[in-house]
Amino acid sequence: MTFASPHLLYLLLALPILIGLRWWSGQRAQSIVSGMTAPRLREQLVTRLPSGQAWGIFVLQLLALTCFIITIAQPRWGEDKTVQMESGRNVIIAIDTSRSMLSNDITPDRLTRARLAAQDLLATLTSDRVGLIAFAGNAYLQAPLTTDHEAVIEAIQSLDFTSVPRGGSDLGKALKLAMETFEKSPARNHGLILFSDGGEPNEQIRELAQQATKKNILVLTVGVGTDAGSLIPDPDPERQGDYIRDRQGNVVKTKLESTVLQEIATTTRGRYLKLGSQPLAASVVRELLSALQAQTNEAKQLVKPIERFQWPLSMGVLLLMTAWFIRSSPRARRMAPALALLSLGLSEPNASAAGFDWNHKIASIFSSQEADPEKAEEALKNGNHKLAADLFGKLLDDHPADTVRYRYAQALGYSSHQIKDYDRSVGAFSDALESPEAEVQEQAHQGLAHSLYDQGDRVLAKQPKFTLKAWRDSVKHFDAALKLDPENKELEENRDFVKKRLEELQKQMDQQEQQGNKGQKGDKQKGQKGEKGEEGDEEGEDGDPNGQGKGNKDRSRKESLGKQKGEKEEKEDLPEGQIQAGDEGKQDEPGEGKEQAQMAEEGEETNDATGFSRNEARAFLRTYADDHKKAQLVRPRDPAPNGKDW
Template sequence: MTLAEPAFLFFLLLVPLLALGAWLADRQRRVAWQSLVAPRLRRKLAAPASPLGRWLSLGCGLIGLCLLVVTLAQPIAGEVETTSQVRGRNIIIAVDASRSMLVRDVAPDRLNAAKTAVYELLEHFPNDRIGLLAFAGSASLQAPLTIDHNALRETLDQLDETNVPSGGSNLADAINLATKTFKETGQRTHGLIVISDGELHEGELEDASFDARQEGVFIVTIGVGTLEGDFVPDPEETDGRFRDRSGRPVLSRLNPAPLRTLAGDTGGLYLEGVSGDFTKKIETVISRLDAFEDEGRVQKRPIPRFQWFLIPAMLFMIASLLLRFLWVPARPRAVTATPTTTLLVLIALFGASPESSAWNNPLEGFFGSRALKKGDTAKALEHFEKAAEDASPEELARIRYGQGAASYRAGNYEKAADAFADALLSKESSLQRDAYSQLANTLYHRAMSPDSSDGIPLEERIDLMEDALEHYDSALEIDSKHKASTQNRKATEQALEQLKQVQQQQQEQQEQEQQESGEEGEEEEGEPQESDQQGENGENQEGEQGEEEDGEEGEQDGEGQEGEEGEQDENGNGQEEGEEDGQDGEQQSGQEGQEEGQQNQAQQSQQGPAPREDETAEEFARRILEENADFQKDALRKRGRQAAPTKDW
């Protein structure tokens, strides 16, 4: 048996002091009585009382006090193993361990820089199943997919260029081995992170990337090294440089081409270097993977044994009170031990209860909820973190929901999404419904927040919106009458449609700019015929004016179309009389270009707002997003321009 809080045992030093104080108080009382009353009158004034009952009461009280002190020290004996359920994804990290990774063009060298990046990835993805793979001339699985990241760190510490005996850099073999490992898990999507210099790769890389794409593997490639490169070191040579068969020093440079191609073929991402917030960029790809429930870490929780001491302490306290009032004859005197004993009983009830112990503390969750209601998100997160220590799976789901709500209010949507995802493990259907709904709200805010217009590409924001719709559907599957999820889903559909319109306008504007650049090149080649073209354009304009005038006369005489068809005639889209009057103008060489310009203008007016002058496609898309973005950091509300999800927690 051990004690969780042994410092409370210092209170046992008060027990002998209390016993000494009780003896001195009794002696002083007897001395005062003897000095006041003559011996011959003592029997007549007060009946003789036996001190046995008083000392038994004091002894029971002191024993109960000692047991209460031991209870406050939180005795524990034995352990119970608990396995928590976590939601994770399958990720394999492939590290190039060839000789070229020893080049020191990055500090301290390429291999150690790659290992540092792996350490950061393990910290960034704590709940995911991660495996470690090393490759050179062949590939070798150093650690299988596991949730035990401490074991991965130990394996990574021992990784060097000698782990793979064969020389070279067979990147295709590494991809094939990772794909085979992923296939054995039975999941639909997987993530492969390759850290290499991309030099001297061997094998059929195209076939390997095709197989990986068919298996649902998203590959993120990270290039380490510089384009200038450096000589491959060799401590056995006199000049410290590795030489090829012809005796020339080998110069190694970063080759990003195969890495960039591999990432593009599998829908992944290529990063050059491991500096900055590269983990957040990788998160944009890993977030597309399907998360699944898996058994997490096995934890050993100590078994509290405070009941062994609390129950006897209560019995001794009750016995002390009974002896104090029943054994001793009633007479007018102060009972000094009763208030102290009562106070100690209250301390035992509230201080030694399992709810307030170090291994299970719901008060922290209460304080976190109260801080969240007051708007103090930082303090709320602090209380929730303390409450999450060694909590049961169901309690942990509720605590993670509170952490998600606090992070949501603080504007940290990435942590909020992770917390709401963990709350889905709850067995309570109402909490699952709210977690799905709030997770969808969080993804909506990540896509529509002003910060995302500069950091997250438009395509990824559309993916976030689509994921939000799926989570709303999951919430409605649990409770089809959930009003907040229904309204928020409609608002998200409208926002997604606007993003897709912006994407379409951006693509059309790029195509128009390319077409205009081609037309400018044709105009420069035909400058000597400028006067002839101006004459032809003048005739074309006269023909168009004739078409418009005839169209207007047709409207006044009742021969033309009415309403919207009349507006289309003014734009030159299908008015038969104008085409007959301007038939001579259509035969001119410049008429086709003007008709295409009018059609493009009509299409742009029907599709939505057009870009401003001297405004690029990226600036136009950013302006549309800012005009339609929800700048609020708290709950989603309906707005005048666009309906946004509302708060339901």
């Protein structure tokens, strides 16, 4: 016999204490009665049970308590074995991860758009076995055929242009690997969904497509990109703003080459679709894959322990009833039938078969109310940003429809930014960027720009390298927001302010790197000089006339980024999710400012075990991840077969 919660059995250690207390209380009662009544009148004045009967009732109650403790520990004995059968089709998703997929002729870029479309397709393949292939100059199986779609989604999300260390877009390698994978399955036909921006047709691809047709493999090809095409941004962080070049140093422009994709689809009796800014037509994919034969296999054997909590629970109730009968109380006798029915109801065999979870039942009594969109919006409107962030987070955990999901993510990002949880804010605004609505995208870019700036500013003293990256990303999102709203002067000023601080920080770090330890003092002076705009703010607050001019100009920009403390300014009504001007000097609702300040202090509190605060630890982890990513970027790549490493 085993227990689901064996730690609760420690409660049995309290039984000897109860026995001692019972003996002590009996002795004390005896001495009190002896002191207050004469021996000859004691029997007429004091009504009590005989000592043996009283102790018998106590022992029965103690045994009942023991049974109840064993009940909440959830005893389990025996196993219920069931075989789960799976029926579904075999479908492999192949995604081109070559560097040409970094082109941003469709937003945000081809590879990201392909990954999102592949995840959307998984929602239509609920009971099917799905595999994943990443290919460029070579092809690798990232996930075998499985019904564990969560694992496939994780594999899709991890794909980037470093997944295959060889350039090019060899569609033949993807077809060959898919056929080898399908050969291990007994199904008679299979499906392959291939995302790529195309390539050059050749005889080998035609032969492989014909072989796929003979093996009853239906190929759905998806062209990613536009016919006009665009330049390919260089992913190397050391060459920000540059583009990928060929061996002669010329900038490479890539466009969708759909001829070979259409040829593969026609040969295999599949279909060619084009992926643009709109999602794939799920109905078309379902109609095409409906021709595939479903295969039934024994998936796995489930072993489930049988709950036996009803045994000690029934025994405890019966012991309690017996104790009440011994006491010979009419009231106890009247309650006995009800307790007997309760005992029978709890000891039904169906309770075991249903897999009753005692802890779950107890927790459900105290469970909090589910998140309500109206309550979340009301909390946001009233300025209770902590509650709003919690409620919108719960709403997103329920996987709402896309029509409201992006709005929830936008509101979560705004609320998290207001309570200075910049990590959560960045993640929420990133989710909102997936929205097809231009207005939501523009506000999400603004929110990301502000959050990234504040995120970097918070760790500037200890993690300047991370700050540098965060501010670069902030400028990128400001630029993206300005493309969608070019007339927004406030955005332009904020962008210029961040660029200025970024240039000063970059210059300071370059000087420190060149001068080494001997130049630390000089670098510090230059770093202080670089903060001249902020010094002007402080002087202006003190009433110094010299605090005007350049310092005031920077202060207005800093206020719009939410960084100036103690300043009051009338704010315009901004769309939901947009970061407003700094309001730390504003009189908040009772308890709200204190709560937000407390949360900020918790993030800056140093952990004695590690020597870092929570925010510093996060920054270090991000820096490590960036260094690891950079190591992948600079590692030697295998030469492309045709010399085109894109």
